[in-house]
Amino acid sequence: MADPLRTAIVGAGIGAQHLEAYRALPDRFEVTAICDLDLFRTRAIAGELTVTDDFESLLADPDLDIVDICLPPHLHTEAILASLAAGKHTICEKPLATSLAEIDRIEVAEAASTARVFPVFQYRFGPAARALSALRDGGFLGTPLAAALETHWNRGGDYYAVPWRGTWAGEMGGAILGHAIHAHDWLSFAMGPVASVFARLATRANPIEVEDCAALALTLTDGTPVTSSVTLGAASDTTRIRLVYQNLTAESGTNPYKPAEGEWAYLARDPTRQPEVDAIVASSQEGPNGYAGLFAAISDALSGAPSGPVTLADARASIELVTAIYASARDDRPVSLPVASGEPFRQSWLPAL
Ligand SMILES: NC(=O)c1ccc[n+]([C@@H]2O[C@H](COP(=O)([O-])OP(=O)(O)OC[C@H]3O[C@@H](n4cnc5c(N)ncnc54)[C@H](O)[C@@H]3O)[C@@H](O)[C@H]2O)c1
Structure with a gap:
């Protein structure tokens, strides 16, 4: 070795x-x-x-x-x-x-x-991520139909006491960039890339410069409509992911920072296929999760493993979506992805302060 x-x-x-x-x-x-x-x-x-x-x-x-x-x-x-x-x-x-x-x-x-x-x-590394990949490979999902995401976390004065947080100069964005980025990356992983977004952003939970609440209407490249609700003023920390495919609905529990490691429900639309679904889910439990899962995948990639872990292309997709969200919310318009080459938001989404 x-x-x-x-x-x-x-x-x-x-x-x-x-x-x-x-x-x-x-x-x-x-x-x-x-x-x-x-x-x-x-x-x-x-x-x-x-x-x-x-x-x-x-x-x-x-x-x-x-x-x-x-x-x-x-x-x-x-x-x-x-x-x-x-x-x-x-x-x-x-x-x-x-x-x-x-x-x-x-x-x-x-x-x-x-x-x-x-x-x-x-967040991509855990039993739910492995189960969804195996269910997809086995043909148990079918076409994505719709999805709903919730990033409802609780951040207050202690959290924002760290000087860079909550500022455009230090954090460079709010809940869209720093918190819901995980749920949105999960969406791309589970259902595919985003094609367009209409966004409403607001700063309502804390006295900070950047947004801490959001409502997003997303459309994936295959036409799947998705909603994403975001706040950092919830009374507790919960992340919820509900993915409706033609043949199966997958629903996370509420584990905020390790959604792929929490309890999930996988319901086959055809009840006769439920035992096969359950068997695949049961066989997906073992493996390195969270940061250890990511780092193990990185060491595999550096040893020449063919299927890479999270890539620079995934980071680009996440920043492409953040750019489109800020452009949509500021200009009150739907924005298509990839963001157009002449779009000034590509250089910076920071507002003039
Ligand atoms: N993936 C996740 O779930 C997750 C969770 C928390 C934070 N983060 C991200 O991790 C990053 C760090 O967040 P954090 O909460 O640890 O912040 P933090 O402020 O607690 O820690 C940052 C550290 O960087 C040090 N630092 C600042 N400038 C430096 C410099 N020029 N050279 C060396 N050290 C310097 C600071 O002294 C501080 O200890 C952020 O981008 C945040 O979004 C990701």
Whole structure:
């Protein structure tokens, strides 16, 4: 077996959960360092690992294979470009970038590099994701007919006490960019790409600059109509995904941050097929989930496995949708995807403040 991939984590917030997942995969990854400007915070999670606040010297380490970026959103693109220029495979938290113009730059840099970029969409890894893939492969789903998504989370003053959050300059977007991005990525995974969106956005739950509530009407490329409801002012944290296919309806529980690991109901429209559906679901339970599932898939991809994990194309799709949502809400119009090349929102969706 190949040596574990030597990995550095940059950012010690959600980076702590990344560290836990790498430690669950000791044959595949060896975390060698954690980098954060806040060395006190870093030492609290690092144990015996090297701790640094110097990103450039980290990149200069010739023995490092992977840089895992867990910085605030406005720092992602420049950090990814620096990491690629240093020849390091680069994993980056969502949102990978904060405009389509930035995605363009990352694609060019990846093409010119020996290294690869992997966006983080860890919600795709869990029993429900495996079950849906197996049901699709077995022909049990049929054509998508409709879907409903809910991202109803509870964020308040403590959450927004972190200076970058809730601001256009730091978070670069609100619930659409930072929170519902997971449910929307799940939709693409489960039913296919989005073709158009009409969006209503509002800031109603917290005194912040960016949106924290949304109602979206989406149409997928095959014509499937989908609704997505978003708020960060709910009394509890719930994510709900309801997928209606011609032959089967799949409905998640309410697990907010690990929807693919919660309880799901899979109901065949033809009751005689329910035992086969149940058998496929039962056989999909085992496997690495969440961040560990994503990181295991990344190490497979770097070893040459043919079917990649979450790709740069998935990150582009997510940012394409965010761009279309902001364009739709600001201009009060439906917006088609891919967003037109002359569309100014491709450069930036930030409002003039
Ligand atoms: N996938 C998910 O489910 C998930 C969950 C939470 C957060 N995130 C994403 O992860 C990213 C980080 O979020 P967070 O909640 O951990 O934020 P955070 O503010 O808690 O942590 C970010 C860390 O980055 C450090 N930092 C800032 N600038 C730096 C620099 N120039 N060099 C080195 N360190 C620097 C800060 O000191 C801080 O410790 C965001 O993009 C967020 O959207 C994703």
